[in-house]
Amino acid sequence: MLGAFSGFIAGLLGVGGGLIIVPVLLYVLAFEVQEAVLMHTAIGTALAVIVFTSISSVWAHHRHGAIYWQYFIKLTPTILLGAFSGAIIAQYLSFDFLRIFFAIFEIMVAMIMWFGISAAGHVDNLNRWVWLVTGYIIGLVSAIVGIGGGTMTTPFLIYNKVDIKNAIATSAAVGMPIAIAASIGFIVAGWNTKNVVGSLGFIHIQALFSIVVMSVIFAPLGVKVAHSVDGKKLKKFFALFLVILAISVLSF
Template sequence: MLESTLWLFAMCLVLGSGVGLLAGLLGIGGGLVVVPALVWLLPEAGIDGRLVMHIALATSLASIVLTSGASARNHIKLGNVDFSIVKSMAPGVVLGGLGGSVIAELVPTALLPKIFSVIVLLLAVQMLVSMRITRHRALPGSVACVCSGGMIGVVSSLAGIGGGSLTVPYLSWYGVEMRCAIGSASLSGAIIALSGMTGFIAAGVGDETLPAMSIGYVYLPALIGIVSTSMLTTRYGAALVSRLPTMTLKKFFAVFLLFIGSKMFLG
């Protein structure tokens, strides 16, 4: 058991390196990469298959708290975070993050990737189309922002992600400059992940079938491996954001969403 745990830890160190770079570059917490990777890695480490999805989601959200937090800190230093936007969406994303962890116990696990993959593909198409259309829209009022934040929080928690894949296109649609959208999504993602992680920890407390070194559904060997490297590589992704033109970032992000959405839909 110790050997398989050490193997999982080593693999998560490698995984975390890529996750941190994506977090800094795209404003995402890396859950779109972490969850599928853990779904494959955890059974190889001897984790009961019935627990894999919940552990993957919870551990992903826990890693996003730290990874997105580190990414947000770098973006704040670079002036890429609009605190007024984050503040307007915060109540919704907190409630949505908690709600998503509760709904995860009720919705069939096999259905969630299909639903979310369709959302991701639609967002990618929207972003590609928006490159050809120049519009200036004002952000909606406070109530609409809270509702939007709530929807983003629910879907993000259900999918074990920080919400950057939803928040960045949402802010971009309203004309928020891309660097600001990515930076603000990083901070918002940390808030979503924190609320979602709290819900998954509470749901798993007292479950005697969970592996050792777990806090609720959060599996510490995987979490520590991921964040050990991801928190170091976020700075490089954040620095790259400030050097790339907005159009390049939009294209890269849209292609990234198309790839992930297609993989999730095809299983």
Template sequence: MDWGMLASYWPFVLALMVTGVASGLAAGLLGVGGGAIIVPALSLVLSVLGYDSDVVQHVAVGTSLAIIIPTGLASARAHWKRGSLDSKTLWLWVPFIVTGTFIGGLMAGLFSGDVLRIVFAVMAFVIAANIVFAFQTRLMGHLRGSALTHRIAAFVVGYISALMGIGGGSLSVPTLVAFGATMHAAVGTSAAIGVAIALSGTLGFAISGWGVAGLPPLSIGYINLAALLLVAVLAALFAPLGARLAHRLDQKALKTVFAVFLVVVGLNMLWKVLAG
């Protein structure tokens, strides 16, 4: 199928455009990479359009990772220019986070769509609880000096991020803070870590989905090129608007809203599992 034939899929295109706008606004407003928005949104869009439930979640997760590549590069570059990127920690994490993400991407093909939904839901609940109660620093703070702990954490963050389809910021930022990094350094380093996660995870999902039947048009494995283009471009355009809105709103309230959003998304994912 070529790009011209995509015109017959206008509901798909329109829904992708709405997803791009929403994920861009959320990324700027809430300080997240957008994966927490993109995955459930793409999953909903593809489900409504009648694609198989197993294929839907895999495409949503794999494509979300691909979308994070350009947005993550731009974010990492901005943080590097401001000196808020810890290169020592970055190079300590990268080999292990790349390994964890690539393995997660390859193994995703072995899991059903429902398994991926459960992983997303459980981790959404954990991330939401950590936003509200900040328990990770208390649990892991005493391990901050251990290089081995950094490497294990990097592998786990990479593996889980691949199965969720996120850039890992919701996991890596609180982990780096728990290990003693300042918030600015954690956010900047996490942006670069997110690029490594996205590159490795995208490759894994492209390979594991190669030749799978029932994929949406213009897909390479579990990576949908139409969604990659439309969502990434619109997300990049609308993220600055979200950032401007964020500076006008109470940050504590925003964190609470994001935590509630994650719980609602997690419950919706579990409902799909139980209803299916």
């Protein structure tokens, strides 16, 4: 069920699915994984799932011709660096810090989306250093909180006058390198950690493959719905979705 729903939302909102997977895994793995590494394992596993889900989602968005690959190319170099370093940094952060940071971040992004805050200029007029810094921050924060970057990339593009459907599609593409770099980082960071049997660093292998099977199937369905609904309604739904997830993590 988690795989199906997270895959659908990944395709619909271009968020990678980690926003859903992390909170649910906190509950599912709570009796199996030590609390000291529970959040790290939930995040690492979610990022590994995103690697597979994003491939399915990106292909579906690409078939609609909705991905702006030029923005993907501008963001990716520093996103890779940020994602890997974020995974390494995360191992030194406490469970409560990661949980609260995740929730506050989601609420802030939701407010930007809901109130339609945007820049004066267009994304094509941004300086190269803005792309480099933004890419690094997106990769860093995404790895720390276990997301594919859509909750940062999508608002960033929308803020700079990109249509929401194209922003979602491009964010889905951006999520792939984030997930790959961060997953490698979480494997390295948790390599010598005493975790559950069958884990790979901070990645829970059984949970990974159980979720991936359905998420890959349902991601294209989410993409289909995203390209058939009104953009304004989609933006409002995105904002509400983030607030609900933030509350669920704070209440854990």
